Amino acid sequence: QAKRKGKNTYCCFNTELEEYVMTRVNTETRLYEAIRKQDFVLHFQPKIDLQSGWLHGVEALIRWQPEGQKLIYPDGFIALAEEIGIISQITEIVVRQVCEKIACWQQGALAGIPVSINISAIDFSNSAFMNRLMQMINESGVDTHLLEFELTETALFTDLEHVRKVISELKAYSIGISIDDFGTGYSSFSYLQQLDIDYLKIDKSFIQSMKNNEKSSAIIKSMIDVARNLGLKVVAEGIEDENDAQMLCLMGCHLGQGYVFAKPCDEKQLEMYVKNQFRRQPYVL
Ligand code: C2E
Ligand code: MG
Ligand code: MG
Numbered sequence: 663q664a665k666r667k668g669k670n671t672y673c674c675f676n677t678e679l680e681e682y683v684m685t686r687v688n689t690e691t692r693l694y695e696a697i698r699k700q701d702f703v704l705h706f707q708p709k710i711d712l713q714s715g716w717l718h719g720v721e722a723l724i725r726w727q728p729e730g731q732k733l734i735y736p737d738g739f740i741a742l743a744e745e746i747g748i749i750s751q752i753t754e755i756v757v758r759q760v761c762e763k764i765a766c767w768q769q770g771a772l773a774g775i776p777v778s779i780n781i782s783a784i785d786f787s788n789s790a791f792m793n794r795l796m797q798m799i800n801e802s803g804v805d806t807h808l809l810e811f812e813l814t815e816t817a818l819f820t821d822l823e824h825v826r827k828v829i830s831e832l833k834a835y836s837i838g839i840s841i842d843d844f845g846t847g848y849s850s851f852s853y854l855q856q857l858d859i860d861y862l863k864i865d866k867s868f869i870q871s872m873k874n875n876e877k878s879s880a881i882i883k884s885m886i887d888v889a890r891n892l893g894l895k896v897v898a899e900g901i902e903d904e905n906d907a908q909m910l911c912l913m914g915c916h917l918g919q920g921y922v923f924a925k926p927c928d929e930k931q932l933e934m935y936v937k938n939q940f941r942r943q944p945y946v947l
């Protein structure tokens with residue numbers, strides 16, 4: 663960019679860079695502060711069983727809530743947290759909050775709903791940290807059948823032996839495993855057969871291009887078929903359209919998540935959702 667603008671761009675570039683660095687340093691400082699004060703809230707997005715219309719579970723999605731300011735979404739701070747080496751502290755906060763929620767929900771309408779948690783590849787590759795997480799979960803006394811970890815393909819593409827070991831430990835604790843954003847990374851089907859995985863989540867970019875795009879639909883159909891043949895449950899994420907939902911159901915996709923069913927919402931709204939429309943109309947196959 664600087665090159666294209668020509669001679670006088672050094673000054674301009676420096677100012678931009680300076681501004682960038684200042685904002686970043688500022689964000690970093692605020693993020694440390696946020697961790698200290700635990701200024702994060704969880705939103706929950708329903709996952710729907712496409713055939714029956716029943717709620718299957720929810721995904722916990724973190725939001726940063728600076729005092730008196732607007733919520734900051736994960737795209738605005740997770741990568742930074744990973745970069746500066748504080749993602750594990752955020753993961754701990756999320757896991758602790760989820761365990762507390764599950765315990766507290768046992769009293770009411772949200773009892774028994776499984777919750778999935780996004781685990782950064784950096785955390786997943788750290789055995790000591792994963793052990794600490796499991797210990798924390800154990801001590802919380804939460805029913806681990808209700809917990810699921812979502813891992814991206816990057817997390818699996820390091821040391822396969824390590825990955826296999828951690829996954830089998832999680833499974834021994836009855837924690838479910840999802841592969842998130844499938845199709846965007848290395849997308850190797852071979853690890854799917856080598857690892858004890860429960861769910862495959864097809865990335866929303868495929869779902870969002872399936873309309874009027876036969877190639878996209880063909881890829882989705884193949885992913886569903888392979889996953890089903892390997893005994894995995896398939897989740898389509900980012901469904902925004904009723905027709906797409908029905909189509910995915912016809913293709914054999916088990917679960918769906920997306921704005922067409924429900925946006926991520928806070929605990930109160932989730933309770934309303936569950937009370938009011940616990941079951942959607944099932945699709946007629
Ligand atoms: P993800 O795990 O793939 O989560 C799905 C994202 O898609 C969420 O964005 C969700 O709000 C959004 N989404 C759901 N349905 C639709 C839809 O129909 N249309 C569209 N356009 N978007 C939809 P969100 O909450 O902003 O999170 C973004 C990403 O940040 C997540 O992607 C996940 O990778 C990461 N993330 C979220 N929470 C955590 C966390 O607690 N820890 C870590 N390490 N990462 C997290
Ligand atoms: Mg996820
Ligand atoms: Mg995803």
Ligand code: MG
Pocket residue numbers: 843865866
């Ligand atoms: Mg995604």
